[in-house]
Amino acid sequence: MIIGIDLGTTNSAAALWRDDGPVLIPNALGDFLTPSAVSVDAQGAVIVGMAARERQSTHPRDTVTAFKRYIGTSQTVTLGKRKFDPEELSALVLQSLKADAEAFTGTQVEGAVITVPAYFNDRQRKATRRAGELAGIKVERLVNEPTAAALAFGVHTREQEPFLVFDLGGGTFDVSIVEVFEGIIEVRASSGDNRLGGEDFNEKVVEIARPRLEPKQTLDKVDPLILQELLRAAAERTRRALSESDTAEFGFVHDGTAFATTITSAEFEEAGASLLQRLRDPVLRSLRDSGIRVETLSEIVLVGGSTRMPVVRRAITRMFGRFPNATVHPDHAVALGAAVQAGLLAKASALDEVRLTDVCPFTLGVDHAEPDGRGGWRSGLFSPIIDRNTAIPTSRVSYYQTLQDNQRSIEFGIYQGESRDVASNVKLGQVRLPVPAKPAGEIVVECRFSYDTSGLLEVDVSVPATGVSRNLVIMDEADPLSEAQIAARRDALAALKIHPREESGNMAALARATRCYEGFIGETRDMVGRWITAFEAALESQDPRRIAEARGELIAALDAIEGERFL
Known part of the structure; x- marks a missing residue:
């Protein structure tokens, strides 16, 4: 079985091709998005996904996210007692997605189509391929993310005037101009910015809020790493809230002290003006390279979770003089397109008349x-x-x-x-x-x-x-790894104490409850503490039914006090 994988900066997803089209693969929590997060607990066990994301604000020295931004470099991060490079961290996420696919289908994953930003250079692409090899996956093909999104959109369109895929994710920005003609999906041009995404907009929110938070003396005493993660998490919540309202509260609680301020969408747009301006250059470059005039574009297709921001949509509307097409699910399109490419490689009968052509992203x-x-x-x-x-x-x-x-x-x-x-x-x-x-x-x-x-x-x-x-x-860098070296690194990854799949839901629920305990004060904190004790007792019983019931009650209770969680 060949699957499609969107290895994202903030979240990752997997999908497969079936006779009636691409299908998303749920993870152990039943979600289609798996946070690209890795953490190591006190016993040295590795945690991947939502459970790791939940630990980020409470265990910032043992948790890492957004490592995709450093893939292809020599940068490393220390978690627990060992160092990880970005390929190894990415491999852990890929292993989790592979296990999810095998549990969902009951079939072994033989290979995968993995997506990469269109503007990834050779080092970054080869590093992504090595991450797949370390995860025990045969990487059948690397596909540009906007190209994959175009597949998800264009395979159903069949005949279409040129359209532009505007892909703004958590850490990267890509643009592709695509044409569909007689079953051929042709990428005319791609461009992008590998250092522009939702994380950069989060930093702008922090720049607005940080000077307003009181009392400053207390804030200055907080461990810098913990403060950084508290600010980052609060900025993410605020940015998402500003997608639904003109004002949002930026706030968090640390050691019983609440810090809060209000941010308006106008302030956010002004602070992010330089980032919004950076969206223009890749668009103009792709239009110039393709020789296509902006007025001949039939659609502006939005992809990537960060395109949900009203400030981004307003910027796009001003840029193109029209409203963009938001019918494609921004978080799912790339994974679904990767599954279409997997179906093409597997020669699925429903895709017999579809062909894809791509472009060389760099000179x-x-x-x-x-x-x-x-x-x-x-x-x-x-x-x-x-x-x-x-x-x-x-x-x-x-x-x-x-x-x-x-x-x-x-x-x-x-x-x-x-x-x-x-x-x-x-x-x-x-x-x-x-x-x-x-x-x-x-x-x-x-x-x-x-x-x-x-x-x-x-x-x-x-x-x-x-x-x-x-x-x-x-086919690789000047100093490629030998097969023996790849095998040794794979063995090193396999030797890590990764929590069994069936326990990941429990780890995520307990990590979330712990975060809530530290995030609230007063009676609410006491109540969360009692819920944690009850859930831990259920875990000690080792009774699957009791644990499942207790986990459901705990999640429902947490939803009631903090609202439905978001990724």
Whole structure:
């Protein structure tokens, strides 16, 4: 079985293709969204999902979220007694989704289509693929998130004028322009910003609220990490409340002291003006690259939970001069589209007439030198061979010449990016080949790039005068993990004490109750304490029926005092 996975910054989701269409897969709590959160308890056991999210404000040193923003980097985080890199943390979330799918279907997951932001570079894409391998999943394909959303929207549309997918999630922003014609879903252009999402808008809420909170002397004494998570959680609640009302309370309780202030939507929009302005550049870039005029777009399709914000929708309406299409579920579209792609790979009969074409998200090229105007050469400049938003698969060739008399070899650095200076781009590899000693400029070298939909880049460099050639296939970074290293890291993950699946619901309920106990004061706190004691007694009985009944009563009671929980 091949499933589709939306590995998100804030939440993740999984879906599968069935004969009548894509179907979302519920997790152990019955929810379709699993928080991308990992925590380690005092015994060293790893907790994933909602139970981990609930621990974030109470155990900030043992919990991490938004690690997707650092995938493909060397950044690590220490939880408990060991360090985790972003790939390992992502692998834990993927393992949880895989287990959910197997429990839901009773079938083993053999592979998955995993979505990534359209503007993820090669390092980030390869790191995502490694996360899948560490989770024991064969990654059949990486698909751009807005492309997946376009599949969810376009597979039912069949015939459609060009439409734009506007995908603003918790940590990333993507734009794709898509056309559907005779069963072909064609991505015309993609662009984005990997450092723009709901988390950035939360920070703006904190900037508004923090100076207003009283008493300041008490606030200054709070552990900085705990305060950071209390502020973050309060900002998330406030931002979501502002989606329903013109005013919202920003507040939290710590050590029996309540801190609160009121924020208006006008204040929020003013504080977030710089972020809203950043939404324009990727849109304009994708329109320019596709050659499509904004007035010819039939729809502006909203994807990603952060598009629920009225300030964002107003900005989109002003940007395009029309109201966007909000009929696609913003939190589910990417996972559903990934399931459509999984169905395509599995050759589902209902998708026989559907084909997907994508584009190269970044420019690919080599380093070269140009005359500096003073009789010398300026080296380290980028020479594009395959431009961004070129339809793939594709093959392009460029020609270069030797720089010096009697030069004996020529070396190409292979780069990905948009900067003129290769130092600001991502180096993917390098290739060197010998050339005959001749006067400068006399020897011509042919450099061909071939790029396919799986992200494989093949570089062919040859000297027509001698017939000498070199070939380089780039499927991973310059220092890829060996199979033995991947196996060792998988074993290390498997050796962790991950809580059994059937206990995750209990862990989430108890973590939520603990958070509520610390979040309320007075009689309400005492009442929550009694509920926790009763639930712990049910857990000690090890009676599944009693535990299930007690958990249901506890969740209902918590809903009554704090409202229906949101992800």
